[in-house]
Amino acid sequence: MPPPLTLYIHIPWCVQKCLYCDFNSYTKPNLIPETRFINALLQDLEQDLALATTSQILTSIFIGGGTPSLLSGDGIWRLLTGIQALLPYNNSTEITLEANPGTADSERFLAYKASGVNRLSLGIQSFDSKQLRTLGRIHSRTEIYQAYVHAKEAGLSNVNLDLMFGLPGQTPRSAVLDLVQAVELRPEHISWYQLTIEPNTPLYQKVGSLSLPGETIMLAIQRQGQYYLATQGFKQYEVSAYAYGTYRCFHNLNYWQFGDYIGIGPGAHGKFMDLDGNVRRIAKLSNPWDYLTRLENNLSVTKSQILSDQDIFVEFLFNALRLKEGFSLGLFEARTGLSKDYLVTKLLPAQSRGLVSLDGEQVQATSKGYQLLNQLLLILL
Ligand code: SF4
Known part of the structure; x- marks a missing residue:
């Protein structure tokens, strides 16, 4: 039996770069070329489908970034409709969209839901206003609550909150306080992961003045945070993933269980069985403008390698x-x-x-x- 198949879609633009971010994301232009970009994504998918063995229904679609919530409701509808025509999915397919609380509005969330999105992942990172500023996040603490209410009012009943620990000056008490505030919202899933400061980020330049928690404090944060989440019914099933009840993330579970996945969009990665039965790792061109131009000229954006x-x-x-x-x-x-x-x-x-x-x-x-x-x-x- 072939392994489950999932699809990752990378939307590369953000309102501005967070100070710790080393993802493949770019400050957005005044006007995102949404129609051109969605056409390019679908063309990218067609190119992958010419290489892959795909007899399976998609188990999940994950629209990540960057900040996918910069795309309009119409854009997401067109994207998902285009995918459906190329690679079938059905009502049980988990469709996640990542949203930044600074770009959330109720109309947009309603349109995402109407397009088929059934899981929202909100990148909140911390409830502490000072930490949000240190990290260079574009949103406030108040906007986190507003975004969460918009999501639930739109009928997005499966919500993940992304939250960090190991923040500058953080103690076990303040880290757990962040978790308490997350749990109070009753999300279905929490991704609680450690801040890592990569050398190519602005935050790295300030590392000496940040008073990051040392190893002992970090271990205490993890121990107390995990204990607290367990007492609240959030079961840890992966290093950073905590599900309330049965609400595991199928998409990420498929990565961890080494299923097949197609990745489209600038810098996206994929892994699937090709038509000759080889397991292939695929990587897409990172720069969004080069990506667009090449696809508009019917050129490939793919680097691929057969895995040994x-x-x-x-x-x-x-x-x-x-x-x-x-x-x-x-x-x-x-x-x-x-x-x-x-x-x-x-x-x-x-x-x-x-x-x-x-x-x-x-x-x-x-x-x-x-x-x-x-x-x-x-x-x-
Ligand atoms: S919102 Fe996410 S992808 Fe965008 S700059 Fe911040 S950390 Fe990077």
Whole structure:
């Protein structure tokens, strides 16, 4: 049986660059060339479909960025209708759109919902106004609440909140306070992840003056935050992902379970089986203007590479060990085409150090292994 197939769509523009951002995003032009860009995305999809084996219905579509909520309701409708004509999806397909609270309005959210979007991911990052300014976010604390109300009023009943920890001057108490305010909104999902400051960002220039939490405080933040979320019914199922009840994110789950995915848009990545049965990694041209121009001239925007068995082994473990519950040997064989005996042998050194367990068919990082995930991966690879 082919693995589940998902689609990622990258919208590269933002109102302005956040100070910590090293994603493939660009300050938006005065007028986003929405129609041209959506045509280009659909053409990009057609080019991928000429390479891929796609007999499956799409399990999920994720419109990420950048700031997809800069696109109009009509634009999202045209995009999703165009996709439906090329690659079928149905009512059970999870369709997520990322929104910045600074670009949220009720009319737009209603139009997204009417177009088929059924999950909203709000990038709020913190409820602390001072932290929002430090991070260079465009929105205020008040706009977070307004965006959340707009989402629920529009009938978007499945909402994720993206929240960071490890912010300058943060203590376990202030980090948990952020979580308390998130939980009070009763979202269906919380992505709680650590701020990383990359060298090519403006925040990196200020790193010396930021008083970032040290290792001990960071561990206490994580421990107390995880404990708090668990008491509120948010179950951690991946390093940064917490689901209320059954509201896991299918789209991200598919990455972690090494399913197939197509990625369209500037800088998007994909991984799927090609028509010759090879597993291919695909990367799209990053610059949005070059991307547009090339597609408008019927030129390819794709770089592709066939993955070796070793690449597949590494990528599978890199993703699947992030899952709290781990993975089964059956899933390993189905998704990699490699023998489980090979994996079982490779697990032995990590098992003897108490970093990973093999219980029947289930492979799982132990609590110690989960804390030392990078070290565990190095041993396995
Ligand atoms: S909104 Fe997201 S993608 Fe855009 S600049 Fe900020 S962090 Fe980067």
